[in-house]
Amino acid sequence: MCTGNNSFRAVITGKGGVGKTTLTACLATALARSGVNTLAVDEDPQMNLPHAMGLGVAKASAIVPLNLNSEYIEEKTGARPGATGWGALFKLNPDVDDVVARFGVRVAERLSMLVMGTVKQAGGGCLCAENVLLDSVIRHLSLRENEGILLDTQAGVEHFGRALSRGFSHCLVVADATFNALSVACSSADLARQIGIPKVCLVVNRTQSETRGRLERFLKETGLSLDQRFDGTLYLPAEPRLADLEPDVTRIMSCGDSEYATTVNTLAEALLVRSCSCSSAA
Ligand SMILES: Nc1ncnc2c1ncn2[C@@H]1O[C@H](COP(=O)(O)OP(=O)(O)O)[C@@H](O)[C@H]1O
Numbered sequence: 001m002c003t004g005n006n007s008f009r010a011v012i013t014g015k016g017g018v019g020k021t022t023l024t025a026c027l028a029t030a031l032a033r034s035g036v037n038t039l040a041v042d043e044d045p046q047m048n049l050p051h052a053m054g055l056g057v058a059k060a061s062a063i064v065p066l067n068l069n070s071e072y073i074e075e076k077t078g079a080r081p082g083a084t085g086w087g088a089l090f091k092l093n094p095d096v097d098d099v100v101a102r103f104g105v106r107v108a109e110r111l112s113m114l115v116m117g118t119v120k121q122a123g124g125g126c127l128c129a130e131n132v133l134l135d136s137v138i139r140h141l142s143l144r145e146n147e148g149i150l151l152d153t154q155a156g157v158e159h160f161g162r163a164l165s166r167g168f169s170h171c172l173v174v175a176d177a178t179f180n181a182l183s184v185a186c187s188s189a190d191l192a193r194q195i196g197i198p199k200v201c202l203v204v205n206r207t208q209s210e211t212r213g214r215l216e217r218f219l220k221e222t223g224l225s226l227d228q229r230f231d232g233t234l235y236l237p238a239e240p241r242l243a244d245l246e247p248d249v250t251r252i253m254s255c256g257d258s259e260y261a262t263t264v265n266t267l268a269e270a271l272l273v274r275s276c277s278c279s280s281a282a
């Protein structure tokens with residue numbers, strides 16, 4: 001149960017299709033149900049998170065992501081989207097205190113979401129009005145108190161640059177037991193460390209009987225080590241019912257017999273104690 005002091009921010013990253021959005025939606029639901037004010041942030045241009053969280057097609061498709069919200073970008077930065085740093089004058093650190101109040105979408109009790117749109121190297125090279133805005137939003141999110149923030153990203157942590165190191169406490173790197181997903185996970189973990197995120201955890205999704213053997217083979221073949229990269233590893237079981245529940249996968253969290261749901265609840269508790277104790281749960 002949340003005591004009120006357990007604020008944390010986690011970025012969820014990993015290769016496409018490994019289960020990031022599903023995990024973000026389910027984890028956000030678990031956190032909200034355990035009493036944490038939870039904000040789930042969608043950075044994926046495909047905008048799957050509103051659907052995964054059960055918002056419904058009409059409500060979900062009415063959402064305009066922040067990076068396409070020309071009025072807000074201009075209001076805050078003083079420049080139209082597309083304006084770049086050379087020749088255009090705009091505020092580099094716009095005040096976005098109102099972003100959640102204005103654009104946050106309420107999903108359930110203690111649970112909201114914000115659709116940011118995709119970031120193109122917000123923390124680094126691309127100095128254009130919309131990236132300056134998104135960079136400020138990330139910094140602002142990391143300064144909010146007494147809440148849990150989950151950032152579902154497809155772009156990868158490096159696109160946020162050091163904005164993520166200011167207040168983001170965890171990086172959850174999701175992979176399934178395939179060579180490509182595990183390779184991406186290892187490099188994502190290295191980048192998350194370089195950026196300065198304190199806790200980097202591996203979530204091995206769709207775990208089945210052969211998963212651990214495949215993981216060991218991957219490590220043997222590549223010579224890579226999980227211990228050096230990750231503070232913990234969580235095995236998230238394969239849950240065939242997710243396919244039937246789509247798009248509102250959060251309904252799995254109401255299935256008392258789901259090992260997937262139980263493991264997500266365990267992860268929520270681990271995040272709340274502020275140290276990622278996500279050791280082998282399966
Ligand atoms: N543990 C799991 N067991 C079975 N299917 C899963 C599991 N996790 C995710 N999926 C399914 O995998 C697909 C991709 O998941 P998604 O969360 O959209 O991935 P990503 O956001 O990483 O691209 C979805 O159809 C989802 O229902």
Ligand SMILES: [Mg+2]
Nearest residue numbers: 020021044048
């Ligand atoms: Mg996704």
